Amino acid sequence: MPGVSSARTQVAIVGAGPAGLMLSHLLGAAGIESIVIDKRTREAIQTTVRAGILEADTVRLLSQTGASSRVLSDGQRHDGIELRFAGTGHRIDFMALTGRSVWLYPQHEVLRDLIAARLADGQELRFETEAVRVEDDGAVARVLATDADGEPLTITADFVVGADGSRSVARRAVTGPAGEGYFREYPFAWFGILCEAPASAPELIYSNSPEGFALISQRSATVQRMYLQCDPDLDPQSWSEEQIWEALEARVAPHPLIRGPIFQRDVLRFRSYVASSLSSGRVALVGDCAHTVPPTGAKGMNLAIADVVVLARALRALMRKRDRSLIESYEPDVLERVWKAQHFSWWMTQMLHLTPEASEFDRRRQLGELQSVVSSEAGRRYLAEAYTGWPLDLESLL
Numbered sequence: 001m002p003g004v005s006s007a008r009t010q011v012a013i014v015g016a017g018p019a020g021l022m023l024s025h026l027l028g029a030a031g032i033e034s035i036v037i038d039k040r041t042r043e044a045i046q047t048t049v050r051a052g053i054l055e056a057d058t059v060r061l062l063s064q065t066g067a068s069s070r071v072l073s074d075g076q077r078h079d080g081i082e083l084r085f086a087g088t089g090h091r092i093d094f095m096a097l098t099g100r101s102v103w104l105y106p107q108h109e110v111l112r113d114l115i116a117a118r119l120a121d122g123q124e125l126r127f128e129t130e131a132v133r134v135e136d137d138g139a140v141a142r143v144l145a146t147d148a149d150g151e152p153l154t155i156t157a158d159f160v161v162g163a164d165g166s167r168s169v170a171r172r173a174v175t176g177p178a179g180e181g182y183f184r185e186y187p188f189a190w191f192g193i194l195c196e197a198p199a200s201a202p203e204l205i206y207s208n209s210p211e212g213f214a215l216i217s218q219r220s221a222t223v224q225r226m227y228l229q230c231d232p233d234l235d236p237q238s239w240s241e242e243q244i245w246e247a248l249e250a251r252v253a254p255h256p257l258i259r260g261p262i263f264q265r266d267v268l269r270f271r272s273y274v275a276s277s278l279s280s281g282r283v284a285l286v287g288d289c290a291h292t293v294p295p296t297g298a299k300g301m302n303l304a305i306a307d308v309v310v311l312a313r314a315l316r317a318l319m320r321k322r323d324r325s326l327i328e329s330y331e332p333d334v335l336e337r338v339w340k341a342q343h344f345s346w347w348m349t350q351m352l353h354l355t356p357e358a359s360e361f362d363r364r365r366q367l368g369e370l371q372s373v374v375s376s377e378a379g380r381r382y383l384a385e386a387y388t389g390w391p392l393d394l395e396s397l398l
């Protein structure tokens with residue numbers, strides 16, 4: 001019979017992205033029950049191409065908590081990146097500068113691993129279930145949702161976590177209906193492609209050129225991911241393959257690219273955002289729902305995981321000892337890293353992209369900035385420290 005169905009749990013999590021799934025995994029390991037809902041199908045979640053770079057501590061958390069063993073066997077360790085400008089490549093050697101690396105392992109593979117691990121643990125994961133509103137009446141919190149049959153569903157919980165990405169509905173329960181926060185929009189976007197070809201370079205190439213930015217990245221031995229700066233309103237189908245390859249080649253010249261058939265294209269708009277508040281009463285926000293960064297610093301997914309590390313510890317104290325102190329300090333505890341990552345992502349973006357209104361002075365100043373970074377050990381070290389990630393306090397979770 002159709003009607004309002006209901007469920008009860010300790011922690012209701014809206015969104016089965018990296019933030020929501022990792023949180024349920026860490027709570028499950030501590031014996032805390034949760035229900036995770038996501039509006040998309042399992043197949044859609046496991047096949048949407050997004051992030052690719054994992055910080056060293058993200059990898060440590062995934063592998064040492066049993067969330068993913070494949071990250072170490074199938075992921076590729078990268079010990080540096082290349083910064084290219086004025087036709088020359090400059091390697092930033094992460095290992096030599098910080099003793100740390102990053103790992104190339106696609107986000108949808110992380111999600112595939114997390115979903116398999118959660119289901120094997122008996123986790124309640126409800127796909128095609130869309131949250132409409134989150135409420136907190138002081139005594140309990142609720143997620144009002146629509147289930148996979150289109151029927152209303154109410155999940156009552158001791159605590160609700162908004163992990164529903166940048167277009168969050170959960171956020172309003174914390175920030176108010178206007179979804180207030182701190183924003184920056186950018187006058188450009190990334191045109192991303194996936195192509196069937198061997199890798200054109202062993203490490204990522206971030207290239208500043210007079211034609212605009214390009215990023216040459218890798219996926220596997222046979223599939224590569226590449227991006228070029230474009231107008232945010234560009235229709236990705238409007239360019240021929242020849243146009244795309246010519247634009248990419250011009251932006252990384254004289255570095256050669258190995259061409260291959262392009263089988264996926266998308267346009268990714270840029271935005272920097274931090275919500276005005278990250279928790280209130282029995283609701284907290286994590287990941288892109290709490291803050292978004294432009295992808296140039298490869299920080300978004302790693303920042304989502306860093307929030308979850310702090311919130312998992314706070315929820316353990318709350319559920320096991322009725323101790324609210326870590327929940328009260330969740331926002332200040334994560335904000336320092338969030339703003340450092342905001343700065344790094346903005347800095348990489350403005351240093352590497354060409355703004356439409358840039359003057360010749362702006363262009364020459366930008367080259368001066370890039371030269372300052374690559375010619376100074378302090379400059380290279382800052383980039384390496386931020387890119388590989390500021391250390392996470394994982395000890396009590398492993």
Ligand SMILES: Cc1cc2nc3c(=O)[nH]c(=O)nc-3n(C[C@H](O)[C@H](O)[C@H](O)COP(=O)(O)OP(=O)(O)OC[C@H]3O[C@@H](n4cnc5c(N)ncnc54)[C@H](O)[C@@H]3O)c2cc1C
Pocket residue numbers: 014015016017018019020037038039040045049050051052053054107129130131132163164165166167168169192268286287288289295297298299300301302303304
């Ligand atoms: C092209 C690209 C490249 C990137 N590269 C990197 C990188 O190299 N490194 C990095 O760290 N980050 C990168 N990022 C950013 C990274 O992908 C995001 O920061 C990350 O996905 C955030 O995870 P999340 O769990 O917070 O949110 P999401 O991954 O957005 O997950 C939110 C989930 O909530 C669900 N949802 C939304 N609304 C509702 C609702 N009302 N009810 C139920 N479910 C809902 C969605 O279906 C989704 O599954 C990149 C992003 C893009 C687009």
